[in-house]
Amino acid sequence: MLNVKRVVLRSRPGKNGHPVPENFRVEEIRKSPELKEGQVLVRTLYLSVDPYMRCRMNDDTGADYLLPWRLDECVDGGGVGIVEASKNQALSVGTIVTSFNWHWQTYDVMDGSLLQKVDPEMVDGHLSYALGAVGMPGLTAFLGVREKGHVTAGAHQTMVISGAAGACGSVAGQIARLDGCERVVGICGSDQKCQTLVTELGFTAGINYRNGDISSALREQCPRGIDIYFDNVGGPISDAVISQMNPGGHVILCGQISQYNKDVPYPPPLSEDTQEALLRNNITRERFIVLNYMEKFEEGLMQLSHWVKMGQIKVLETVVNGIENMGEAFCSMMTGGNVGKQVVKISD
Ligand SMILES: NC(=O)C1=CN([C@@H]2O[C@H](COP(=O)(O)OP(=O)(O)OC[C@H]3O[C@@H](n4cnc5c(N)ncnc54)[C@H](OP(=O)(O)O)[C@@H]3O)[C@@H](O)[C@H]2O)C=CC1
Numbered sequence: 406m407l408n409v410k411r412v413v414l415r416s417r418p419g420k421n422g423h424p425v426p427e428n429f430r431v432e433e434i435r436k437s438p439e440l441k442e443g444q445v446l447v448r449t450l451y452l453s454v455d456p457y458m459r460c461r462m463n464d465d466t467g468a469d470y471l472l473p474w475r476l477d478e479c480v481d482g483g484g485v486g487i488v489e490a491s492k493n494q495a496l497s498v499g500t501i502v503t504s505f506n507w508h509w510q511t512y513d514v515m516d517g518s519l520l521q522k523v524d525p526e527m528v529d530g531h532l533s534y535a536l537g538a539v540g541m542p543g544l545t546a547f548l549g550v551r552e553k554g555h556v557t558a559g560a561h562q563t564m565v566i567s568g569a570a571g572a573c574g575s576v577a578g579q580i581a582r583l584d585g586c587e588r589v590v591g592i593c594g595s596d597q598k599c600q601t602l603v604t605e606l607g608f609t610a611g612i613n614y615r616n617g618d619i620s621s622a623l624r625e626q627c628p629r630g631i632d633i634y635f636d637n638v639g640g641p642i643s644d645a646v647i648s649q650m651n652p653g654g655h656v657i658l659c660g661q662i663s664q665y666n667k668d669v670p671y672p673p674p675l676s677e678d679t680q681e682a683l684l685r686n687n688i689t690r691e692r693f694i695v696l697n698y699m700e701k702f703e704e705g706l707m708q709l710s711h712w713v714k715m716g717q718i719k720v721l722e723t724v725v726n727g728i729e730n731m732g733e734a735f736c737s738m739m740t741g742g743n744v745g746k747q748v749v750k751i752s753d
């Protein structure tokens with residue numbers, strides 16, 4: 406028998422509540438490592454904490470593709486691990502694998518057909534990148550910009566990105582620059598993050614939304630108006646951005662994290678003024694869900710991998726150690742404690 410540590414959902418924060426680490430509980434169980442045909446024993450290396458998980462903490466997630474986590478059951482999300490024993494012909498011992506539905510536990514017996522292989526070369530030897538820049542958040546940035554952004558090199562466009570110092574935002578801004586936007590302006594929650602955007606990631610400017618008036622900072626940093634808005638946060642920040650958008654502009658509706666602790670549907674309703682601004686200026690605002698573009702994942706991952714290996718995309722990560730800290734890491738990410746992708750390292 407194996408000693409396994411796992412994280413279960415102890416309580417729900419309530420639809421209008423802020424999540425706290427105490428909503429989770431770590432427990433130890435004994436698990437048989439015995440495998441049926443097709444199964445593998447995996448040891449968890451890294452686990453991901455992501456904003457959509459806040460919706461899975463509610464008994465009704467508000468999104469048809471997200472199932473609620475069940476009380477007192479092991480929670481799941483993105484994970485990367487190594488095969489330690491195998492009864493699956495396609496997955497030999499030592500293979501690195503990933504899944505969107507990885508249990509938050511140190512070891513697991515999994516059906517091999519539900520796992521995707523990770524080529525360590527693709528992630529430049531950094532296996533955690535498979536949960537970030539060369540994984541779902543990187544694809545979200547890449548496909549969001551390419552499918553909904555209408556970037557045209559040489560057209561002197563300005564793109565604004567909210568949640569700019571996070572997993573999706575930090576990559577989206579770098580792709581906007583690579584694809585030819587003239588100005589790339591990031592909005593995030595600290596001066597330190599703003600500085601990182603400019604000095605490390607090549608953004609034109611950073612705006613700290615916690616410090617001063619966003620509207621006047623946007624007017625200063627976007628003197629020719631805003632053509633494209635990669636929206637990760639929603640709420641008043643997005644109202645301020647959209648009010649300065651040029652006619653014919655495009656909002657990439659990626660996420661609305663500022664509204665996830667509220668009992669509102671996804672996407673949350675817009676203010677009348679913002680709705681009116683979109684209509685008046687013929688601005689598109691199409692919902693973007695990365696899972697709707699699975700046929701483009703392979704090509705997208707190849708492109709992201711190439712950019713990362715060439716140093717054209719710089720990867721930022723915040724790594725916390727230990728399965729005991731999953732709840733802390735999740736709550737920290739939800740309140741801006743991360744720079745780049747927040748992951749938790751479970752084992753070496
Ligand atoms: N459409 C899709 O398919 C996908 C959408 N998403 C969405 O993209 C967004 C970013 O996700 P991800 O990159 O993983 O997460 P991040 O790495 O960006 O982490 C979340 C960040 O959100 C910021 N934040 C938290 N609360 C607020 C608030 N009230 N107002 C403004 N900013 C806030 C914090 O940064 P700060 O310090 O700047 O406040 C925090 O670091 C989320 O909305 C998520 O739901 C993610 C993946 C796929």
Ligand SMILES: CCCCCC(=O)/C=C/[C@@H]1[C@@H](C/C=C\CCCC(=O)O)[C@@H](O)C[C@H]1O
Pocket residue numbers: 456457460466467468470471472473505506541659660661671694695696
């Ligand atoms: C309801 C708010 C979500 C806002 C957008 C967002 O963050 C979307 C994220 C998804 C996320 C979904 C993950 C797994 C789906 C399976 C989970 C389950 O219920 O079993 C991501 O991995 C892809 C994004 O589109």
